[in-house]
Amino acid sequence: MILIDTHCHLDVEEFAADRMAVLARARAQGVAGIVVPGVRAGTWDALLAFCAGESDLYPALGLHPVYLDRHRETDVQQLARQVNRAHLLAVGEIGLDYYLDGLDRVRQQGLFEAQLEIARTAGLPVILHVRKAHDAVLATLQRIPVRGGICHAFNGSLQQADRYLALGFKLGFGGMLTFERSSKLRALARELPLSAIVLETDAPDMTVAQHRGERNSPEYLPYCLAALAGVRGEDAQQVAAQTTANARAVLGLDAWHGVH
Ligand SMILES: [Zn+2]
Numbered sequence: 639m640i641l642i643d644t645h646c647h648l649d650v651e652e653f654a655a656d657r658m659a660v661l662a663r664a665r666a667q668g669v670a671g672i673v674v675p676g677v678r679a680g681t682w683d684a685l686l687a688f689c690a691g692e693s694d695l696y697p698a699l700g701l702h703p704v705y706l707d708r709h710r711e712t713d714v715q716q717l718a719r720q721v722n723r724a725h726l727l728a729v730g731e732i733g734l735d736y737y738l739d740g741l742d743r744v745r746q747q748g749l750f751e752a753q754l755e756i757a758r759t760a761g762l763p764v765i766l767h768v769r770k771a772h773d774a775v776l777a778t779l780q781r782i783p784v785r786g787g788i789c790h791a792f793n794g795s796l797q798q799a800d801r802y803l804a805l806g807f808k809l810g811f812g813g814m815l816t817f818e819r820s821s822k823l824r825a826l827a828r829e830l831p832l833s834a835i836v837l838e839t840d841a842p843d844m845t846v847a848q849h850r851g852e853r854n855s856p857e858y859l860p861y862c863l864a865a866l867a868g869v870r871g872e873d874a875q876q877v878a879a880q881t882t883a884n885a886r887a888v889l890g891l892d893a894w895h896g897v898h
Pocket residue numbers: 645647675731840
C-alpha cells in the first residue's frame with residue numbers, strides 16, 4: 639500500500655527530538671511521500687534544508703493566515719524570490735481564516751492574493767487553509783486562477799466542494815474522519831467522488847481517534863485511510879491507490895524534480 643501525506647508539518651519543533659524516527663516509522667507504514675507546507679518566513683530555510691535531504695519529502699512555502707501578525711511586509715517578496723530560487727512543489731499553506739477572532743480580514747485578503755499571484759506566475763499549485771471562509775476563498779480563486787491544488791482539512795458543503803473541483807482542486811481529509819462524532823464530515827467523504835479526495839494528517843495537529851490527546855504523526859495516515867474506506871464502504875487498497883493517484887496528479891509529483 640502506497641500512501642501520500644499531503645499535509646504534514648514535520649519540520650516543526652514538536653518533532654525536533656525524533657523527526658527521523660517518525661519519518662522512518664511513516665515509511666514503514668507505506669507513506670511514500672510527505673508534503674511539508676511552510677507557515678512563516680522564519681521557518682522556511684530549515685524546512686527546505688530538511689526536505690532537501692530526503693527524496694520523499696516535498697517542500698511548499700507560504701505565509702499562513704493564522705500568523706498574520708508575525709509576517710513582515712518583506713515576506714511576500716521573499717516568497718517570490720524563494721519560488722524562483724528554491725525548487726518548490728507548491729505555494730502554501732495560504733488562505734483565509736474567519737474562524738479565529740482578531741485576524742484582520744482585509745489584511746488576510748491582501749496576503750492571500752499576493753501569494754496566489756506568485757503561485758500563478760510560477761505555475762505552481764497551492765495548499766489552502768480555509769476556515770469559515772470558503773465562499774471568500776472561492777471568489778478569490780475565480781479572480782486569480784491558479785493551477786489548482788489542495789484545500790486542506792476540507793470541511794465545507796458539497797456545493798462548495800464542487801466549486802473547488804471545478805477550479806482544479808482536490809480536498810484533503812485526515813484525522814477528523816476517524817471520530818464517529820464527525821458525522822457531517824463523514825457524510826461529505828461518503829458523497830464526494832473518490833477522485834476528489836486526498837489524504838493528509840496535518841501532524842502534529844488534528845490527531846486520530848486511536849491516538850486521542852497525543853501528538854499526531856504521519857505514521858497514523860493508515861488510520862485516516864481506514865476511516866475513509868470505512869465510511870465509503872470501499873476497499874482500502876483501492877482507496878489508497880486512488881487517493882495516491884489523486885495527490886500525484888494534482889501536485890504534479892511525477893514531473894517534480896526537487897533539490898534532492
Ligand atoms: Zn497545516
